[in-house]
Amino acid sequence: HTLTYMYLGTERSTVNQVSIRPDEPNSSPVYTETRTSFDKVHIVPRNALKNGLSYLAKVRVQLDNGTWTEWSAEIEFMCLTKPNFYFEQIGNSKYVYTNEMMLSVLYAQEQSEKVETYQFILQDYNHVNIQEYPVRIPTADDPFRFSEHIKGLQKGKLYYAIVRVTTKHGMVWESQGKEFVPQYVIPTLNSVVQPELNEDEGQIQVHAFLKQILGTPAKPYIPNRATDSDYHYDYWSPSGQTDAHYVIIPKDNPLMFTRLGMAKSSDFIAKLWCAGVDNGLFLQFSTKTDEKNPTGTGVQINFVKHDDYITMEKSFGRVKSRARSNVVQGLGQQPFYLYIKVTEYRVQMIIEKIGYGG
Structure with missing residues (x-):
């Protein structure tokens, strides 16, 4: 010194x-x-x-x-030891998978020197300040974790994140610029539906080939079925509806997405066409914890239909969150589109009623 x-x-x-x-x-x-x-x-x-x-x-x-x-x-x-800063969302990788995030930093200092204030700084690839966020005071419940809501990130662009702290003894520490590149994705499915007439039984067999454009496979999970494949779906159309142009997904054979990483996707929107839905639980999203346990106890999102609206309950461990869609008078069992938007960890729903054939 x-x-x-x-x-x-x-x-x-x-x-x-x-x-x-x-x-x-x-x-x-x-x-x-x-x-x-x-x-x-x-x-x-x-x-x-x-x-x-x-x-x-x-x-x-x-x-x-x-x-x-x-x-x-x-x-x-x-005399104080120089502190360490650990960016939780970035970690040892330089990629993040959202265009906005609650960036948090863990502060570690050997003598537990109290931090009075902190401030985040966002820089571009030339280390030029893009935005200096407000000076904030650490929370009493978690005084060594600092957070800031970062938004408006552009996909594929290199950024540097810096946090500057001032301690109770007047020391000013500044982390090295932590580089990261947003690589958020919006999952998209492409499907080909091929009907095949079965004259002996008077029914139409529908073959649906689903392929995830982003390269992460979609597959029908059928317990204990040896012929389970990555891209092939096989269902019967309803009796008497020879012109049906949609695929029915029954409860005992759910469609599952593997290795999609939805927890890392921001502004993800699912659009579902629904018809003849009774009140009660009609849709469930769940994440598996490992490849050997496809029905594991990960995040569970349940969608329950009511007369005029839909409610959602999301569970992860002991934490539960709930949300409700817009109200559509006279919804009943009429066809509708359900838009599900996931922004970080928040879920929003919008119902759009349509007519048959829409």
């Missing part, structure tokens, strides 16, 4: 001496060193002092005639 001092004497001086002792009564110096410098500075070498301890320092200078001035008044200071 470089100690800077002022010398107000009239005689020239190029030699200084610094003495540092622990901040305790009648303590002995742990560092005394004489240095020659044309500038009024004294550089204390690394490891000369210990982090986490308070010290008292004083300085004096030697005049050209070889005599020393009186010691200065002692100043108090504390």
